[in-house]
Amino acid sequence: MHRIVKQRSRKAGLPPGTPVHIGERRSETTHIRLMHYTAAQVTERETANVDECAVLRGAGVSWVHVTGVHDVALLSQLGGCFGLHPLVLEDIANTDQRPKLEDYGDYVYIVLRLLHDGAEGYAAAATEQVSLILGRDFVLSFEEAEPTAFDAVRERLRTNRGKIREQGADHLAYSLLDAVVDNYFVVLERLGERLEQLYDEVGSRPSPRTPTLLHALRRELVLLRRAVWPLREVLGSLERGSTALVAAETRVYLRDVYDHTVHAIETLESFRDMVAGIHDIHLMGLSNRLNEIMKVLAIIATIFMPLSFLAGVYGMNFRHMPELDWPWAYPAVLGVMLAVGGGMLYYFKKKKWF
Amino acid sequence: MHRIVKQRSRKAGLPPGTPVHIGERRSETTHIRLMHYTAAQVTERETANVDECAVLRGAGVSWVHVTGVHDVALLSQLGGCFGLHPLVLEDIANTDQRPKLEDYGDYVYIVLRLLHDGAEGYAAAATEQVSLILGRDFVLSFEEAEPTAFDAVRERLRTNRGKIREQGADHLAYSLLDAVVDNYFVVLERLGERLEQLYDEVGSRPSPRTPTLLHALRRELVLLRRAVWPLREVLGSLERGSTALVAAETRVYLRDVYDHTVHAIETLESFRDMVAGIHDIHLMGLSNRLNEIMKVLAIIATIFMPLSFLAGVYGMNFRHMPELDWPWAYPAVLGVMLAVGGGMLYYFKKKKWF
Amino acid sequence: MHRIVKQRSRKAGLPPGTPVHIGERRSETTHIRLMHYTAAQVTERETANVDECAVLRGAGVSWVHVTGVHDVALLSQLGGCFGLHPLVLEDIANTDQRPKLEDYGDYVYIVLRLLHDGAEGYAAAATEQVSLILGRDFVLSFEEAEPTAFDAVRERLRTNRGKIREQGADHLAYSLLDAVVDNYFVVLERLGERLEQLYDEVGSRPSPRTPTLLHALRRELVLLRRAVWPLREVLGSLERGSTALVAAETRVYLRDVYDHTVHAIETLESFRDMVAGIHDIHLMGLSNRLNEIMKVLAIIATIFMPLSFLAGVYGMNFRHMPELDWPWAYPAVLGVMLAVGGGMLYYFKKKKWF
């Protein structure tokens, strides 16, 4: 189960702009992948030394991708190299951010959350923080752990599929955003399948762990909602052209990602409705089951209590009970008992008790 | 049951603007119906060759209607012919879009969802994606499958009823929008009838499948809501004149479709209320039934337990029980039993237990 | 029970602006009442011939009131006479409109819904469509059936009470709006009384038909809400002076009707709260009743089961049961039984079970 509140209190009392890593450490070491491209060519390097970053700059677009954000010293170096505000560095290291867009004039800082589908069962969708910084001719991206969601984009850059190398840094940033949002649907599809499965199960054979499971799912949906919902505003603001760093032709593409995000949000909303529906069906199932049990109990009791009473009457030891001596009394009483029992059954049948 | 999430993940990793068909393939082949009309005359042709599209252009309005959107190559050809943005083609092929309006300057791209009334029972309303592209002198429309919802419009064009041929392409687009929205009421009426029927049933004879049925209906309503709700914004934006492609006199008509859409939305909302009401009545019915059963059980037990106890007392084998020898003891005990039973019944009657 | 969806599908496929009567036909024939007045005099005529409408025009205000909207031919004639848009005629005949205001420049088209208090019991409030058209010097009004809600206005025009004849057509339109809204409170008062009555009933003697009744009331409230809620926007738009046809001094009066409408809406909202409250009380009543029944059952069973067991023990036929021969055994056992029963009762008393 994921903690709703991370250990953010570690930061209380520190001056603002002090980068402190908050969240679990997901990767051992920090990797830096550099890419520099123009329409004609692409240079790629893997390094752990930040100083090379500056070297790469020049005509064309530079993309610096960092995996692992717990190395606070490295973040600071990088910040110095690209002229980032201390608060941006602080936010990159604090992996408990909600999606947001901050415009610092020369560059735009975007926080996204990547969804992961947990392996261990239902309550497992995890979210990872992805930070993007879009400058005039560079894009910085930060992920918490491998495997990275951006391999397809890197491949496209190498092969120049979709003429991606002929576009500016804004188009690269769009491609990264698109990769993250496309990834949402993978997680949502799997979650949808689980919901369908639970829905089928709850109708046929309810189990005592259903409420716990439902609650875990609801909690997971809350987590996903918090990860996806604010992205809508972020993309809407980018698309409406709040920053000069994004060209008009890129905005059409951003509108597309925006649409996908809205679609993901709506899917999450219908998942919520579905969880609520499963909850209702489960509750009604419990009620139905109780009614079923009580009906059996009532039928049995209503039939056998009068019969037992009758048997009890003729089990009394009074000396003067003339019926006891009648020769046909025993079969007569048995007959009466049969009639009473049958009558009861007929009555319940007519009342549709079974 | 319709899947809430379609297999959208097939697209993850592809460059943007790559049309990929997402959704079930509803028609075998792709049909193209061409229509070109001026106030004076109308030309109509059925073809599978996109090249003819361009031929038709000239004075007057061209309407190209495509049935079946899985033929990605054909879509690309058509896109080249009418100068469509790759993202538009991608969206036409991806049949999992929500209703939206996108203004590309020279043309407007509108996504609608057509409602179908499923055949197999309650949980069956399906939605199909309809794409409209309104240009200066042409309208492109895309449907997933036959039968098409636009036959009445085509007939009206042939006969020039309502002087439709004397209007521009914007009026044709309005007519298509109107046809889709008019169709909503057919589905809503049938859904309304089902609801009334379920409502009558639930009061008189509740069944264990009611919760599942209610949930299916609620899910269907969610699907319909997602299909209809965003249309309001689309039409509102068209009506307020967000695009120069729509003439002022057409806007009055668009306001009318807008009103119909609002009406459809309100009807959906009252269906939601109604489903909630049926849910409540069903729950209360279960509660009432349980009370009913418990009452029978309690009455029977409360009457026969004391009586059986009495019989048990005189069934004890103590040697010294003087009552056993009294000659009128047996009838007296029977009398006492009658009195106790009758008293109990009278007490329950007074407490209105039955 | 009123249908939520009227047979609107009859219209699907027809060109826009074709008036088709939708809804039940409430009056046999169509009546037209003409009134023409200046500050000095008033002319009144009852006719079935639309041609006279034009005759009446001139200095002063003309009021044409039509009862019965199913005569589509007559509507078309009237439309020609006053230059109405075909869509307006279509909306007048289609009695399934929601309240709205449409500004056609020369005239304003307003749809209202009049509330009727049904006669046959709880679920009976009906709504009827009233259309108003306000022109520079004329008002057209359309009602579905007699009796008309506007008799008081007509009387005021005859006697010139409140100097109504000295005002323009906008003041007449206001008076008609006011008459409709004033009428709301008559229906709301009666509905409020029913709710109070049901509220009193549900506390003292719940009945199995309460859930159905509550649902019918809730449904009725939804209908009323849909009839009254959009009127707020209509009046707000009129009052804020969206049209030049309404003079500034009339706006003060419209603000007053607006206030009344808000008041009616708030009353409806508190009715909703009240219905929800009655629902809760009913549910809790059911719960309480079940507890009550179970308590009686539990007390009886808990007392008599041990006693019956005791009697059963001494009803066993073992040869060697020394107690059976003790002379004071029987009274002793009776004493023990009394003690056990009394002890149980005391325990339940202490636990406040009764």
Next chain:
Amino acid sequence: MHRIVKQRSRKAGLPPGTPVHIGERRSETTHIRLMHYTAAQVTERETANVDECAVLRGAGVSWVHVTGVHDVALLSQLGGCFGLHPLVLEDIANTDQRPKLEDYGDYVYIVLRLLHDGAEGYAAAATEQVSLILGRDFVLSFEEAEPTAFDAVRERLRTNRGKIREQGADHLAYSLLDAVVDNYFVVLERLGERLEQLYDEVGSRPSPRTPTLLHALRRELVLLRRAVWPLREVLGSLERGSTALVAAETRVYLRDVYDHTVHAIETLESFRDMVAGIHDIHLMGLSNRLNEIMKVLAIIATIFMPLSFLAGVYGMNFRHMPELDWPWAYPAVLGVMLAVGGGMLYYFKKKKWF
């Protein structure tokens, strides 16, 4: 219990601007209190004659306070004297208004609702209509009944505490508004105490009248909400300077009253939450109680049914039952019974049934 709808229908059919008293008549006679003050002096008079009103005007501020609004003739005279619109007079007499602000240019008409704490128990908070009219140099105030909420303001005027006499009519109006809002907290505090008390009660000893009580409280909260909520908008509009009659320095004070109103609204909201919470606790209490009862019943039945069966077996009259003759059979059976009963108890103990 207060009626939700007052007999407003009495007004239907009357021309607008006809003052009709709606609501219960709370005071026998109508009192008028006149006050005229400048920074230097204050004149005070009690009268029943409206003609004196005009006399008092001149340099300084006049305050005319009327207690009792059922004397329609007097209202009309006053209206003539201060040039009030007929609709204002109508609204003053109709004590069923919601809080609102109407700007008539020369004067502002404000409707407020004063809260009263009913004497007879829980469901008793009543609201009374207070009308304020703020002109350039006069304030008119109307209350339905004695005792008046404005005595403290009157006293402050006499003693010139807080330099109130040196301010204009707008400051007087503010003081009256402040007095009304301050009074809200008196009622809210008492309501809060009742809620705390009910909350304590419901946990320890639930009673069958709790649902009715809760519903009455919820209804009371709805009434209060309707009285307080719209005031926020009224004060917000005054504070933002919608009217020229309010000086800039008074606006700071109005912001203060606005804050208090928001505070009162939030308190009402938390009361609503609290009532909902008490409802939940009560419901859960019922559920717990039912479980408790069923547990006792189940334990007793589960123990004694097998035992009674055993006793029944050895009470059978078969001739050939060898056990009956064994000398140690009776104690053995008693031992078995003890073991069975004890085992059951141990099982229930282990399952934590008691």
Next chain:
Amino acid sequence: MHRIVKQRSRKAGLPPGTPVHIGERRSETTHIRLMHYTAAQVTERETANVDECAVLRGAGVSWVHVTGVHDVALLSQLGGCFGLHPLVLEDIANTDQRPKLEDYGDYVYIVLRLLHDGAEGYAAAATEQVSLILGRDFVLSFEEAEPTAFDAVRERLRTNRGKIREQGADHLAYSLLDAVVDNYFVVLERLGERLEQLYDEVGSRPSPRTPTLLHALRRELVLLRRAVWPLREVLGSLERGSTALVAAETRVYLRDVYDHTVHAIETLESFRDMVAGIHDIHLMGLSNRLNEIMKVLAIIATIFMPLSFLAGVYGMNFRHMPELDWPWAYPAVLGVMLAVGGGMLYYFKKKKWF
């Protein structure tokens, strides 16, 4: 349990701007801590004499921190010294304010609420009012009690960490706001841990005090929500630059605090969801338990009632019961009993009752 309404009624009737202490007195005496700093040096003094305040002013920033707000006379002196509006003083003393921002031109008055984690168990989070006044070159801060939340800021000023002394008064105000918001996460983390704990408990072993506990938690969340929610608006307004007292470079930092506040609000919302979820699980647990109990009861009764009846039949004393004399009748009856009991068990097993 914290009272929802404080004794605000003490103020009713007093002229506005009269400071009256409302709320519990949390500290015995009132402390004043003075700090005056420039980039070069810092002066610090602890005093109880307000007159020294003025002395400190000059180049640089002055910070006057007051602990304890019940000393109304001291507040008035301070107000005179810094030229504060009487309403500000009134609000500082009235510790029942909601977070707000009031712009008085020369200075800005901000009310915040500090969260405290109560010591005595679950329902214990308390809120304390913190008032901030930001002027051109001074900051006044008011807390109700020790220990103060601002010690870290004071320490940073002394050591000039983060170059805080080189910034203006606006940066100091930001630092204080940041300290308060950082503190929220400490309380939220602890609350989150309690919720997780309760969540684990409720699934495994529900207790009768769970509803009360849940209600207390919900109430606490309402209190926290009221403390944190309005802060969003306050910070948003500061950040958007509503006042000239805040420099552009400080706004970037305020955006950061704003983000943290939004994060805190979202955490509170998910706590609400979690409490609702725990409530549902508890309710379902109760239902499950009841079903469990009823099942045991029904199984026992359904098995032993027919058996006891059988025994009762052969316990009847009829003379003519031929079976009684058959030698193998007794074992046969025992066999039948075994078969009936076993059959019942098999039936229940098949129906998955246990």
